[in-house]
Amino acid sequence: MTEATRQEESRLFVSQMVESAIRIGLIVLLVAWCLDIVRPFWAPIVWGIIIAVAAYPGYARLCGIFGGRRIAAAVAFILIALISLIVPAILLSGTLVEGARNLVAGLDTGTIGVPPPPPGVGEWPLIGDWLQPLWEQASSNLSAALIDLAPQLQAAGKWLLSAAAGAGLGILQFFFAIIISGLIMINAESAQHIAYAIARRLAGAPGKAYAELAEATVRSVTRGILGVALIQSTLAGLGFLAVGVPAAGLWALLSLLLGVLQLGVFLVVVPIVIYVFFNADTLTAVLFLVWSLFVTNIDNVLRPLLLGRGVAVPMAVVFIGAFGGFLSSGIIGLFVGAVVLVLSYKLFLAWLGEVALPGREEQVPEVPKIGL
Secondary structure, eight states: OOHHHHHHHHHHHHHHHHHHHHHHHHHHHHHHHHHHHHGGGHHHHHHHHHHHHHHHHHHHHHHHHTTTOHHHHHHHHHHHHIIIIIHHHHHHHHHHHHHHHHHHHHHHHTOOOOOOOOTTGGGSTTTHHHHHHHHHHHHHHHHHHHHHTHHHHHHHHHHHHHHHHTHHHHHHHHHHHHHHHHHHHHTHHHHHHHHHHHHHHHHSTTHHHHHHHHHHHHHHHIIIIIIHHHHHHHHHHHHHHHTTOTTHHHHHHHHHHHHHTTSOTHHHHHHHHHHHHHHSOHHHHHHHHHHHHHHHHTHHHHHHHHHOSSOOOOHHHHHHHHHHHHHHHOHHHHHHHHHHHHHHHHHHHHHHTSSOBTTBGGGSOOOOOOOO
């Protein structure tokens, strides 16, 4: 090979490298620009996609009811979703902000305390013997404990107030997410084709199987974990509102958080039931108790029906995803974070070969037993 040929190849290589660098730079710039443009709408867009995937079977049934008219079915779905989700949120949002503001004011002034137990608490069956001394101790020593923990409690209270103040933004994001989900479901075939094409580009031949696994995971988690928690917290919050519990929206938000984190809404409902028995008439308290028993046990019926198969994940994954999403993006992040982290976890296990892809169940290898 002559010197001139080597120089020509070197110049060609440099030219190709420069051209490739320019192309990659332009692509990166375009992607970064697009992400910056859609950044304010990122959470509702992702949540709208999740809702569309989760609710598509119901939308398909609505299409059958409306004789195959997709737009009419989408409009009906949007109206049902808005009435089911937005109306209770609007009813509870006022007490949410008011309750958080009062809590922060009490922490700042040190006026929060626990009143002494009423007479007869010690005579309650089963719990009276240990509840009365515990209640008396809290009412006499809580002030000192709050003084010692005042800086931490004030910081937590301010964070809670900011989260409550963002409830209006969360409702607006839910509104846009539901609209987006309706538009996606109208064009479901095109959206599915694009999703499969992207999956094949990323994963090759198994791409469609990965996309189907993602679809099943999103649908099951959204229904079985997030849907159940949302139903429970909404019903609990409406019950709090009906019996006049102060800061009903705040306790409903806490119930939603605990429900998504799989800790159970009973941690909020039980103390409020006790409060209602001491501050409402007997009939109201008994009716609220019956309602609370129904709300706290409804997950035992709904979760097996809605969760589906193949979505067994450690609760730590759900906890981190939900709580991290809530801290970073507010109420809507509570849902998006849980779904995204669980989905990532399932896809990672499928990539490792620890989870069978749809139609490829034989791929999961059997771990050989090692004898000692």
